[in-house]
Amino acid sequence: MKQENKPLLVWFLTVGFVLIAFVAVFPLLNLILASFRPATDLMRNGISLIFDPNTLTLDNFVYIFTEAGQYWKWFGNSVWITVVIVVLSLFFSSMVGYALAVYDFKGRNFFFLLVLIILMIPFEILMLPLFQLMIKLQLVNTYTAVILPAVVAPIAVFFFRQYALGLPKELMDAARIDGCTEYGIFFKIMLPLMGPSLAAMAILQGLGSWNNFLWPLVVLRSSDMFTLPIGLATLLTPYGNNYNMLLSGSVMTIVPIVILFIFFQRYFVAGLTVGGVKG
Incomplete structure (x- = not known):
């Protein structure tokens, strides 16, 4: 050119x-x-x-902060569920992805293939068997039913596996020579190196959990346990629409995700671009 x-x-x-x-x-x-x-x-x-x-x-926002107590109950539910899902998903998914990347064991490729297959299946297909499992475990209308299917996310396992492939294996060998255990290698050496990937996946998992509507709608029954997407949806009824809470509440719903992205933006970009250039 x-x-x-x-x-x-x-x-x-x-x-x-x-x-x-x-x-x-x-x-x-x-x-x-x-x-x-x-x-x-x-x-x-x-x-x-x-x-x-x-x-x-500003009346709509005044209404949210002074009269809409139910909204903040839903807000707290969403915060609690999102934090638990993000923490557990990062912990377990990073361990699984790391193991699939750095350890050579029998059946490794088979398990990775299963991860890819599950990743390609729409959640709507898995929803019915998951709901039947929740019924058998007597977990319907509990936060555990909302959190459990997201603890080990296929997309997170795939992401961490791809990231861990680029980690220097020489550090692992040096740590073994110094007598470090495999768990010590992961938590003390490799996990800090995976920081950008953890931040990037925390944003993606947090956004997915915060906006999740369908699965919590299926397993939750009590209005006091509703998350924000479900709670806001209940404000639109054939008998009347509470626009005062709906619109101002929707704006307040965006704030935590925007703050999260602002603080972790540089880690998010680094986590998504690393591995694109091989040294």
Whole structure:
């Protein structure tokens, strides 16, 4: 490519990416603006960027913080479930992925093939047998039923396995010579080196758990145990819609994920790009 054409290409790429970013952010912008509008205005004119600025108000957020106690119960449930799923998934999935990457044992390729097969099966197909298993274990309407299927996620196992393939095996040999156990090698040496992958998967697993709607809807029965996606969905009924809580609550739901991504963004990028270039 000629040197004089590069600035033009950069300009076109920049404009294209800006347009793509605007399309991605447009629904979020609509939601944020709608959360500052009265419910009566939304019911009359719908969610739109065309509205009277004089109608903007903080009443919806005041309602969330002063009268919507049920919302914060759902919020706490989602936080609790997400934290437990992320911690357990990172712990067990990293161990499984690490073992599949660095140890040569009989059946390793078979187990990795099983991981890939499960990864390709839609969750909707697995949902019925999983629900029957929860019934047999008497775990329906418990947080355990929500958490248990996500403890060892196939996507996390695959991700950690691919990441661990790039870890220096010389460190393992040196640690063995010094008398370090295999568990010590993993927790003291290899796991710290997997930090970027842990941060990247923490964001992906946390986002998936935070937004999970279908499986908690299937196994949870009590409204006090609902997560945020289920709780917010109950605000839309044939008898009336609570837009005051729905829209402002939806905006508040986004805040934890945005904060999580801001703090772990550099680790997230590093975790996804490592291994793309072999040294």
